[in-house]
Amino acid sequence: MRVFSELDRWGPGSEQDTLKALSMVPFEPQFILEIGCGKGVATTVLATHTSAHIVAVDNDEPALARLRERTREAGLSDRIETACHSMQELPFNAASFDVIWSEGSAYIICVAEAFEAWRPLLKDIEHELGIYRNHLGEFGYQMFVLQKS
Numbered sequence: 284m285r286v287f288s289e290l291d292r293w294g295p296g297s298e299q300d301t302l303k304a305l306s307m308v309p310f311e312p313q314f315i316l317e318i319g320c321g322k323g324v325a326t327t328v329l330a331t332h333t334s335a336h337i338v339a340v341d342n343d344e345p346a347l348a349r350l351r352e353r354t355r356e357a358g359l360s361d362r363i364e365t366a367c368h369s370m371q372e373l374p375f376n377a378a379s380f381d382v383i384w385s386e387g388s389a390y391i392i393c394v395a396e397a398f399e400a401w402r403p404l405l406k407d408i409e410h411e412l413g414i415y416r417n418h419l420g421e422f423g424y425q426m427f428v429l430q431k432s
C-alpha cells in the first residue's frame with residue numbers, strides 16, 4: 284500500500300459509480316456495513332446521500348484515521364463508526380445491517396466466499412445480491428448486498 288499511500292482512492296471507480304450503485308438500492312438504508320473501506324471515499328458519498336448509520340471496516344488503521352479525518356471535515360462523523368478488523372473475522376452480530384457495501388475489496392477473500400461469510404450479517408436471511416460492475420470489469424467491480432424488500 285506504500286505506493287498508493289498518497290492517494291485517497293485505493294480502488295477503481297468514482298463517486299459517480301458509487302451513486303449509480305446506490306440508486307439501485309430500492310429502500311432507504313438505515314444500517315450500512317462497508318467492508319474494505321480504505322480511506323473512506325465511498326463512505327463519504329454514502330453518508331452524504333443517505334441518513335444511514337455506517338460502520339466502516341478495514342484492517343489498515345492509518346486508512347481508517349484518514350477516513351475519520353475526511354468525514355469529520357465533511358460534518359458526517361456522527362453517523363460513522365470505524366472498526367479495524369479483518370474482513371474474514373467480522374465481530375458483528377447476525378442480522379445487524381440492511382446493506383453491505385464493498386468497493387473493490389471482496390475479491391481479496393474471493394467474492395463467492397465473501398458473499399457466503401457476510402450474508403448472515405444482513406437483517407433478513409431472504410435477500411438478493413446486487414452487483415454493479417464498472418468499466419474495469421471483474422476486479423474493478425463494486426458490490427452491494429441487499430435485504431429483500
Ligand SMILES: C[S@@+](CC[C@H](N)C(=O)[O-])C[C@H]1O[C@@H](n2cnc3c(N)ncnc32)[C@H](O)[C@@H]1O
Binds near residue numbers: 292294295321322385
Ligand atoms: C483495493 S482497496 C479498496 C479501498 C476502498 N474501498 C477504495 O475504493 O478506495 C482494498 C482495501 O481492503 C483493505 N483490506 C485488504 N485486506 C483486508 C482484510 N483482510 N480485511 C480487511 N480489510 C482488508 C485494504 O486495506 C484496502 O483498504
